[in-house]
Amino acid sequence: QVQLVESGGDSVQAGGSLRLTCAASRYIVSTYCMGWFRQAPGKEREGLSCVSWSGNTYNLASVKGRFTISRDSTKNTFYPDMNSLTPEDTGMYCCAAGASCTEILLLRGGSWGQGTRVTVSS
Numbered sequence: 001q002v003q004l005v006e007s008g009g010d011s012v013q014a015g016g017s018l019r020l021t022c023a024a025s026r027y028i029v030s031t032y033c034m035g036w037f038r039q040a041p042g043k044e045r046e047g048l049s050c051v052s053w054s055g056n057t058y059n060l061a062s063v064k065g066r067f068t069i070s071r072d073s074t075k076n077t078f079y080p081d082m083n084s085l086t087p088e089d090t091g092m093y094c095c096a097a098g099a100s101c102t103e104i105l106l107l108r109g110g111s112w113g114q115g116t117r118v119t120v121s122s
Contacts, residue, residue: 002082002111003097009116017083020116022095029053029073032097036069036080038118040091047105048093049080058101063089085120086112092117 002023012018028034028069035050049059049069053083058067063082071078082089098110 002032002099004111004113005008006093006095006113006116007109009093009118011119011121012085014086014120014122016085016120017081018097019081020093020118022026022078022113024076024097027073027076028097029071029076029078032110033073033099033101033104034069034078034095034097035101036093036095038089038091038109039115040094043091043108046048046058047107050101050104051078052101056101058105060105073087074093084119085118087120087122090118090120096100 005023008020021032028090033052037047041047051057092115094115095113096104098104
């Protein structure tokens with residue numbers, strides 16, 4: 001297991017940008033897949049994006065082109081850079097680390113953080 005801590009959640013205007021950060025308790029870049037999911041008010045959790053241990057990235061269609069996931073192996077951290085935010089992006093954002101991006105994007109396991117809140121106003 002690995003512990004994950006998110007930060008960077010904030011309130012922004014529609015059209016704005018945010019970078020969230022997920023800090024892992026130990027080195028995981030070359031051995032884990034890392035990703036993000038969110039839970040919007042009144043909705044089910046949904047996997048958003050993932051970067052595999054080999055560097056391949058996967059994104060949910062609704063965020064493709066707006067969200068970019070990256071990682072910094074020197075800091076054991078990974079990030080989504082979120083652009084062109086809309087009120088529909090409001091929610092609790094959580095990072096996850098697991099054996100595969102399938103596991104992460106389908107929320108089937110792995111280690112999860114507690115989340116950081118993002119609010120987008122119109």
